[in-house]
Amino acid sequence: MLDFFKSLFKPQGSGATAKERLRLVLLSDHLSLAPETIDALKADLFDVFSRYFEYDASQAEVTFDHREREVAMLASVPILRVRERTLPPVALAPEPPAPVAVAPVAVAPVAVAPEPPAIAEPEPELEPVEAEAVEAGPAPVAALEPEKLPIAPAAPRPRKRRRKRNAAASNGKAGVQPGLSAGHSAQA
């Protein structure tokens, strides 16, 4: 009720709502992308950013600019500082074209933190090195990456998994995760 009265005095009326809805609906019309796909894309993007930078999640945004007959994606992500040890994950990523089936299994153990080395066994060498060299935090994230790639093509799935991962990851470490999870919730 109060909202109703407020809306009476707001300068921006339902016209603005209509405009925004129109913008979004046309965007997905033109890209032939479902809204879930776009959300998943954003989540993935911020995920990647977070591997290299600490960024201000509250200011980070991904927008789609509607031009003549095309749409451009613009990401604006204020960087707070460069994250150290970005190299290992990159080196890792191409290596294991990991079996997709393994992925779900890996998610749970990571949350438990101590386990990773054991799980990593099927994917030899690299994993243990990681775990040693890096503080507890980044390691789990790195361990998860490979799974993401093979799964990415299926649109709806990454979202579910991402939530699990966030939960898992924020258990893992303090510094990075606030940014990540905040980023995610901001998009949702």
Added chain:
Amino acid sequence: MEAIETEITAPVPEAPVGDQPVAPLGRAIVITSGKGGVGKTTTTANVGAALAALGKRVVLVDADVGLRNLDIVLGLEARVKYHVLDVIENKAELDDALVRDKNVDSLYLLAAAQTREKEDVSTEAMIGLIEQLRARFEFVLIDCPAGIETGFRNAIAGAGHAIVVCTPEVSAVRDADRVVGLLPHDWKPELVVNRLRPALVRKGKMLSVEDVDAILRLPLLGVIPDEPGIIIATNKGRPIALDEHSPVGAAYRQIASRLAGNDVPPPTVKVAEPGFFSKFGSLFGGR
């Protein structure tokens, strides 16, 4: 037959504006929208009447086979004897099927078949028919059915230009956008924003012409305000474009004038002051 022939002796325009290189052929323009109920038929009737009132020879083709309406809006329903399919199937001569308007001399209607289906018309036949009409009229306005199926494809097949009618609503703009994507790529469709209510726009409760325009990015051909007069005119079966005092009529006449090649100032819409909702007239044409 005779009636038509005499009409043809009317002054022939030097160059039938725009896309047709061959001078003697008229301009075939399809009025389309995707969404139903946004005012295609009303726009066809009124732009046609206004063009004819400018002295142009105009034929309106109702391509909405199965849902004939253009005759009603023009008040010609009692005079329709034959329709598009009769002509295509050689059951009637074109001249017998053309219904002369009761208000404006140089305006004719070719009605749609009411009891047939859109699939009964072949695209080739439609192209042939429009070609025939272009040889005899300066403007061939084709009233496209809603949707993007057979009826739509047939309606655009013979045309060389499109007017996209859109109301300031999310669904209408979305459909208009879709339809524009389905038109031939070398066309440059023009936009008519219909049923605009400046008072609502002013309060931020309706998409503005700029909003619609920014999304569709088509040249703006005209803006038609929403006004009760249009309903009354339709009730009577007399195009409001012929009403000298109606702002809606003025908006249609402006569109016609622009189509006729006159240098008409672009349709600018200033938002009405509260309480002056009825004074639409001052909102258009920069005058």
